[in-house]
Each structure stands twice: as C-alpha cells, then as structure tokens.
Amino acid sequence: QSALTQPASVSGSPGQSITISCTGTSSDIGGYNYVSWYQQYPGKAPKLMIFEVSNRPSGVSNRFSGSKSGNTASLTISGLQAEDEADYYCSSYTSSITWVFGGGTKLTVL
C-alpha cells in the first residue's frame, strides 16, 4: 500500500487560486469516489475539508473545491487568504477495506 502522491509544496498570492494534485492508482482514487481532503495547522488535528471527491462539509468555505480525473484528484482553493496557509492531505479508500493518505502539501500564502 503506497502513499498517494502530492507535491511537497505550493504557493500563491492572496486572491489567487491554487490547485493541489493527488495521484494514486486504479485501486484507490481511480476505483472509488471516496477521496477526501484535510487541512492541518501546526500542532492541530486534521480538519475535513472535502469528502467524496467534491463535497464540502457544513461550515467549510465554498472557496474550497475538489475534483477527480482518472487516478488523480485535485483540491482547488480560490480567492486565497492568509488563513489558508496550512498543510493539506488527500486520502482515499482502497480495495481490501483499507485507507491511504497522501504525503501532504504545504501551502504558503505569499
């Protein structure tokens, strides 16, 4: 079971849009619409931002959106704000009833 592949870091200026990719295989991302995204601030627990590829939990800003194409999922943050600076992790359900996370992406707001 290999971790999903994310870029180590991305950056953007306030007001811009950024996209974080998450690449897996046909046994995880490509096989199920069970991709989720988490935001994590230093020293804090992860917070669910997107579930089932593109759905937002109640209370999450509509500036956050998710999508999937083949074995790659993406998280897009539009109208970047300073408070969005955090680590972001993707996750997917996989075959054999297991879960896998991505390696994480550090978002820097310039």
Place this chain on the structure above:
Amino acid sequence: QLQLQESGPGLVKPSETLSLTCTVSGGSISSGSYYWGWIRQPPGKGLEWIANLYYSGSTYYNPSLKSRVTISEHTSRNQFSLKLNSVTAADTAVYYCARARELREFDYWGQGTLVTVSS
C-alpha cells in the same frame, strides 16, 4: 457533538508495547455505518492510516503494520483501543483516533497524543 479523546503513556521503551485508548462521547461506537480508527503522524511527516474497527467488531489493518497492531473495542465504556508491539524509534508519532463514515472520510478526529519511543 461527537468528541474523541486519546489517552495513554507518552513514553514507551523500545521493544515494548504501545497502548492507547480512545474515549468517544456524544455518540455510540456501537451505532451502525461507522468505522473507528487510528492514524499517526511522525514529527514533521505526513499522516499514516493504522487500523479501523467496524461497529460489528470487524477489524482492518494497514498491511505494513498488520503484524504488530491490534485494534479492539470496549463497547460498555464507549472506547476503542490500539496496541502496537515491538516498537522502535520509528513509531514515535502523534497518534490520532478518528471516525470514518462508512468507507468514506474521517469526519471526526481526536486532538492527538504524542507517543515517544525511547529508553
């Protein structure tokens, strides 16, 4: 509001067994459609799924840790626990307990507890 809280020793000696408990409040671990699990994060590194437990008692493990891990439930106390044996320094991490909605996302997380493996 559902809350999860991890508890257990913060320091474990190499080769010994790490034992943690997750206490759930605001909901029952016996209710259907949810998996209860453990996820860890070594200092400065990413998240790693360890194991999940279904309300029926079925268990599921990360293949890379399966030989050393046991997850179990204590329904009467609304708790579930993690045991990881033969620990090494590589097992030093913040350990989170969390709830997974069916086969989907982890929607509720505990605050995490740091476990250090050192003599």
